[in-house]
Amino acid sequence: MARPGSSTPWRSDTPRTGVFTRRALLLMGGQVALLGGLAARLYQVQVIEGGRYATLAEENRISARLIAPPRGRMLDRFGTVVAGNRLNWRALLIAEQTTDATTTLDTFGRIVPLADYERARIERELRRHRRFIPIMVREFLTWEEMAAIEVNAPDLPGVLVDVGTTRMYPYGEQLAHVVGYVAPPAEADVADDPDLALPGIRVGRAGLEKDRDLDLRGTAGAVQLEVNALGRVIRELDRQEGTQGEELGLTLDTGLQQAVLHRLGDESASAVVLDCRNGEVLAMGTNPSFDPSLFNSGVSQAQWMEWSRDKRTPLLNRAIAGVYAPGSTFKMAVAMAALEARSITPGDVVYCPGYLDLGDARFHCWRKDGHGTLDLRGGIKNSCDVYFYETAKRVGIDRIAAMAHRLGLGTELEIDLPGQRPGFMPTRAWRIGHGHPWNLGDTVVSGIGQGYIQVTPLQLAVYAARVATGRKVEPHLTRKLGGVLQPGSKPTDWPSLGLSERSLHVVRDGMWAVVNEAGGTAPVARLPDPRWQMAGKTGSSQVRRVSREQREQGNFDSSKLPWQFRPHALFVCYAPYDSPRYALSVVVEHGNAGAAAAAPIARDIMIDVLQRDPAGHDELPGAQVAQREVTR
């Protein structure tokens, strides 16, 4: 045992030292064994189970997101875009890139004014999202606004401008009812169709956008993003663009459409131009209209209220969903029914004293003094009510209804637009089915297109086309889908109506006389160019029964009535007379008289149509291309 302070050789420690050496070596062995155990464990985790963990690691970092495909474009028959996709420049704010989001927004507001509700929305979203998620501050930026933001970029930390796409309608209100509009899908729809869960997707809600929604939608693309533990996107790994929806080629001629709408002016009116040989809708104008792009990001409450309060119903597509009594325009259908049923011959004459007495009821002709003796041609030419009272009486309501349906009236058409109304064509069975007798007076009134009969402007145009061609043409708006011409574009695609050419000729001749012969009801509609002759028929449909007192006062003038009680003015026509190509119907609501309000419009539109001759060209004639560039 060593004493304190003395120097001791190390060998004297031998027992302790031996124990230390042995134990230290033992522990070193233990350390090596434990490290070896860790290495074995590492081998198990990294090499044996490595594959499984590698999969988990990829799942960790890769987030697949679907991207909405660009919606298919719509082109008119000459390739002009009527519904496309516009780049939508948006200002975004990333909160973490600015020291003070409020200050940045204040600065932004001085450059591009932000409304209070916008500020509230932005601040709500800022609170709700993580600080690195971009918040949309303002979309649909103009060039000026973008430039202002870029110039002030140093004062706007965290603000960035990016681009998405949005639906664009270059013709806006002018084609709103035909093209329709898109809107974000309703939540109920999203549950049924997972495709609709895509961010930024829009679905067609009206018009062709709705009818052809699936064709236009395309298939979704996918993007693989690398995300970090917080879900922040680090970079894009892979992108598969979706396929754009099919391109829809329309039958419309936008130049003509603009001309039609221009001619309709401020009236609540509609006009439909058909290629009467194949049913292609060349123009479908309806007034008033609305801005379809308003639906893109959701319509405001105030805008809805405004539309629903408006008596002129801007959201209604009058051409297919506006129903009117056809008035005298119906007389060709009555004539055809009678001729085909051999109830009358073209030569049968009727004497018109200005009225027809039926029992104790008296039915007046529009001409108080009467027309005297008329044959069928004269009846149409003069639009003599008594002639058609008598004819209807002879042929009977059921045969008139059947003929009307054959000619496209009061029945649903195959038009590729949602929301068309069938109108109405009464029959004896219908009336009796409702527990009322069918009176002869009902037949007589039906003979001049009044009473229960209701038709749409589109039906009237189809009616004119069918009379002109004798074929069962159906109206349609789709000409090409994905560049492929669709069936129905050739005149021979449509079957014959099975009407005798003789009967048709008599009726057409009467329509020719209406416009072109002295004493016809619509000489105003005569075309100035002698090469072209138009056949047509006027119509005025009462919206209110004319009382006996008014009539007996003798100076009854419907144009003095309040607007909403005045008769509708109608005109149907086709041209050229000898080789019919274009059919047209014009309905001016409360226009008072067809000859005065509708016929001049129809004449001007028809002149325009014949000059443009859209059905005669597959490509736009050079002169018109130049003109269209100017009008756009």
Next chain:
Amino acid sequence: MREGRLWRETSFDLGAKIWQVNWLYVALLCALAGVGYAALFSAAGGADEPYAARHVLRFATGLVLMIGIALVDIRFLARLAWPSYLVSLVLLVLVMRYGHVGKGAQRWLDIGGLQLQPSELMKIALVLALASWFHRASWERIGNPLFLIPPVIAVLVPVALIVKEPNLGTAVITAILGVAMLFAAGVRWWKFILLALPVPFAARLAYNHLHDYQRARIDTFLHPESDPLGAGYNIIQSKIALGSGGMWGKGFLQGTQGHLDFLPEKQTDFIFTMIGEEFGFAGGVAVMALLGLIVLGGMAIALRCRHQFGRLVAFGIAMNFFLYVFVNIAMVMGAIPVGGVPLPLVSHGGSAMITVMIGFGVLMSVHVHRDIEFGEVRAGL
């Protein structure tokens, strides 16, 4: 010839001492710090800031400190043993009252901008104190249970204080370190067996008194999948990152899990996972081999030393380093419960680096003074 070397009578001059420094061992430490630099460079997404550059700076500071301590006479260090133990104890008490609260525990003292973790200092001081106590003790005296009472108390007091911080990981490491020191000093086998018997009961008792987060660590260690986004998240993400590294790894700076922040604490506790993800099993084993060499090199210094104080000190410091390494690596692999233990010289963190280098300085002093004549230790300065 080594056998022929005699005790160096007293001290020898500074120039001779520098030649005695084990430069190979220093090179191993530099290599490990280099691994740390690379890993921290990657953890910052391929940049020196904010971790890697400071890491190098700290290591350089630590290296100077280490060489400085290595040149201090080991007998002087022995005289400092108990005073440094008492100072560490006072610091441990201070940290309870004035320490910084981090992650639910009071662990740091801020002294003039330097963050100090007294529990780390205490481990070195404890090694020195125990070595000093057993330096002169004969084999017979060590057999006397009464002689063992003061060193056992010297272990239990700091362990109790560290548990109270609470820093369970460091407390367990300190306790194991103390036990290993007693074992190496020659305390009889049967006493350790007697000590081991009540451990299961004590563990049960301790578990009931643990903080919720500590209990959660043990629970998630036992069933990590029970709460994948909660307490089990760290372990699962660490295993995913390691496992996805495979045999050869994803390549330097190519690790996805670490760079995308799926891996928590990647620059500190989970730095080894980062290395495993980028360099694979091969890289992980290479780093473990380097760590093993440092441990065994320390043990070799202990075996080579010719005085008991030096042997015990070198053993204690090598053991402390091993415990650090083992707990950290086992933790990131999900082999033991997670517990805030960094990987020495690799993980980002200033105070740990300095204390580790102080420890290696003492170890190196043992090596430099391995043959020096060493009598009674006189406590005090």
